[in-house]
Amino acid sequence: MLVITRKKGESVLIGDNIEITISKIDDGTVKIAIDAPREIRILRKELYKEVESENIEATKIDINMIKKFKK
Template sequence: MLIITRKKGESLMIGDDIEIVISKIDDGSVKIGINAPKSIQILRKEIYEEVENENKEATKFDISILNNIRKK
């Protein structure tokens, strides 16, 4: 993990086309802005993990369904 110190109004670049800007620093929280191409999906990690878990659940398949079809 790379740790970088930034102040309000400063930014950092990821590659050539993603900019992370520190816009506000309050008691215990930081507000950031992200400038990136629209083709890049940006999600909070907890939302990303939720979507990932839902996708895993959706791909689970109950093999007994096939067994029931074969019996008919």
């Protein structure tokens, strides 16, 4: 993991086409702006984890439900 210090208005480049800019620093929070191509998916990690766990739950098979369909 790379840890760097940036001030408001400063940026970080990832590869040739992704730029992350610090747009606001306020009382323990940081607002960032991300400039990236549309085909790059950008998700907040907590949402990604939530969707991932819901997808895992959706794929679990309830044996009792299968037995009901067999009848």
